[in-house]
Amino acid sequence: MNVQMSVQEIRSSILEDIEGREIFIPESGFLAGPIYPVRAMVEAGIWRKQNYGWDNSHFPLNYKLLMQEGVPGIIRRASAPRDGLSEAQQEYRALIADSWRAIGEYILRHAEKAEALALERPEDAARLNRIALNCRTLASRAPDTFEQGVQLFWFIWRLRSTYTSCIGRMDVHLRELYERNVPARISRDEALCILCELWERLNETYSGDTLMNLMVGGVDENGEDVSCDLSNLIMEATMRVAKSEPHINVRIHPNSKPEFLDTAVRMIAMGQGQGVAYYDDNIIPALVNRGIPLEMARIYANDGCTEITFDSHSAIWFWQMESVKSLELALFRGKENPSTPFRPYNKWANFGRTEVYKTRLTLGHDSGDFAKMTTFEQVYEAFLDQYGYQIDRYMDQMAEHIRDNEETDKYCTSPIAAGLNEHALDTGSDPIRDGWEVKNYQMLSGSIPTLADCLHAIREGVFEKKLCTMAELIHALSVDFEGYEALRLELKKLPKFGNDEDSVDLLAAELAEFFCSRVEAYPAPCGIRPLPGIYNIDFNMFSGSVGATPDGRKGGDLICEHYSPTPGNAKNGPTAVIQSAAKANLKRGCASSPLYLVLPRGMGAVDVDMIRRMVMSCGKLGLPIVSISIYDKAVLEDALVHPEKHEDLVVRVWGFNARFIDLDDGLKRHVMNRML
């Protein structure tokens, strides 16, 4: 939630809100605490009010600290006497302490209710008393057991946001409790059941673009492998529950344990897009290159989508540039293509609000009369002028926000998030300004492969094959190729990114490089160096508001996501796509530069060993992030006609998995067309 509130406003709002919250003891299982399903709110368009101050829910909180301190420990730490604090700092610490006190009381009320129910229902008393004991313990000290740890996570995770939020490195956060308990106090199977119950609860909360991203594996700040039995168990729970939530991401490095890799590959081979692979060797050095301290780079996790955060040590702010639209504005001299369809979209789901996306690029910048240009070099240079201009304007917006964050107290962080930030706990400084060790601002531009397809079509189609003049091309675009079908098909026939063809792949690589260097060259606002990334989550929105393009695409048709081929353009199979992507220095886009691969079921690709090879080879080729999903096209087609028969069909969308039948129509088309 991005609300601007003062400490006093937050205080009255949060204390009242937590006090008024429903006490919920489940009819079965052990996880106390209400769910607040999000979908019902989205469908009704009515948000449950939860004004706790700023927290965009996209970054993991320090749940490890939570497990170590427990709620009482957080309160103690926020109230321990400290000299030399300003009045504002004292006030903020008091807000944190009081908010967490309210949380402690809220948890205690669950214990009381469970105890009362146990008296009423002796036949269920054992289970209810177990819930009561867990909650009483959590109200009075740090968790003793794995189950209590999971219960505490659920309480705080659900309190954090009306919506849902990022989870982070759960195997790191809960490892100590797990190893203390399993197998000494509970069996591995019992621990698996506990996780499965949490997974079910997360799925009941929401499904789809939920930010519920969880990362396993990788290294610690010293570079030692952190994967453990809990990492494997998290993946096993995901395979057992087989629903969209949570979204599992897997860090891979040369010392990843064989059983960890085996489990990860089995989970990826399920095909639902679970197990997005992050390659430490291709990510950590790139982050260090961009100025992130090595210890911080090593503990990265992904955020609520696919972007990099620094687990427990950063928040995240990101902006998404529209690269294909930049070409449109260049060709039309600072204006939009007059035949742009402005197809209404829903961000991802087929329920909730539909809107028409309006570009956030700056109109009016004229980078030359393309109709009169006589060489590709002129076109390319003029395009880069427009693209660079647009990147800079986006950077201006980011810089302004950074200054707001750094130099004003416009935003006050939610005391729930601040309560899990050690610096804020001890000093009462708002973590936005002074608590998260990494100031994590990111400028992202995906869809560069579609942009490269377009520019290559101009190079080969207009200047080499002379299919038309620049003036004719621009006219054809302005009328959405009406009366120009032959030209459109000729343009479509030209080489496209994703087929291991150097002509267009190298152009895409150059454009990616241009974007990253432009971001890096922007004067660091308040000394903060934003991270560039070749990524966009809003490709569905963007594509509906981009008119016809020189690659033969009609206005409103699909553009690509991240650094993946335009859906339908990759004709030579997944290895060619990977080779195309590997020609770019995607590491430089260290905020997040993923490649998405969708394999059809039935080509043998479900073979776990094939997936293992593909996953490992992508890392060796230098790709930073790769998502592999496997679907049966016939099943997806049937789901379009008979959604009721495919309630459990889960697909990967961008930084999340969702039920196919819930997706916006544009995204359904996108998912089906990107199959290789």
Next chain:
Amino acid sequence: MGLVMNIQRFSLHDGPGVRTTAFLMGCNLRCRWCHNPESWLMKRRMMFYPNKCIGCGRCLSLCARGAHVFSESGHGMDPSRCIGCGGLDACVQACPAEAMTVCGKEYTPEELVRQLAKDRIFYEEDGGVTFSGGEVLGQDTFLRECLRLCKAQGLHTCVDTAACVDSEKLLRVAEYTDLFLVDLKAMDPALHEKLCGVENSRTIENIRLLGEMGKPMWIRIPLVRGENATESELRAMAQFLRGVPTVERVDVFPVLNHAQDKYRALGMQGELFNEEGDNQELIETSIRILEKESDGVLNLNRLM
């Protein structure tokens, strides 16, 4: 120079592991279910897909041979009139809709192997390259050179053949071939001739020969209900194969009718097989017979 029909990357059914397969033109068999009829002749072939045509008329005005005909029923093409002008490229290049394609591209061994090695990072120890067809051994000199170059680069090599050729051809390439994939379509020579246009004595002889040479083989049996998927045929196959020591595995799969579009694009009429009945059951019944008759010696594998 060799004439290559197609290169398929990430090929998972043409030998072990991840492979790249080169399909070579030319075939001495005419299997009635053939999935690659465009590979039969040792020459480039024009394929025409009328449903893609947008009627721009470019091909009509270009073709001096009158191969393209426009009538009320739409755009038709008479491949027999086509003389392949401009290397078959004139109208194909001009067509915006990709309604025509030319099948067959010339490669030097070096260039072909360079293409095949592109995905070597995915091959690991067991994956590699496969040469298939058509009948690859129709271009045995070219094939041998390609295989030699592959082995020089340390690539694992497979040759996919019906082996219905003189043994010398097989022997010429065996030296550089790690694994043979051999199609066995029928044991009865008359049935083989009925299904594939030629009798099978050389196939049988060559499988035996490869066995004696110690060359590993995977045998592939395409099942056609009522033709070769009979008890007597399958029993004869099992009896034969169990006596060949280097048969590592036997793949069994039903013939499907996936190539009808291609037949039409070549101006031909494809036959339909296995239309009636359950193909899964066809596989299972066939496997049972092969298993029983070979006393479980054969490593049987379903491909579906």
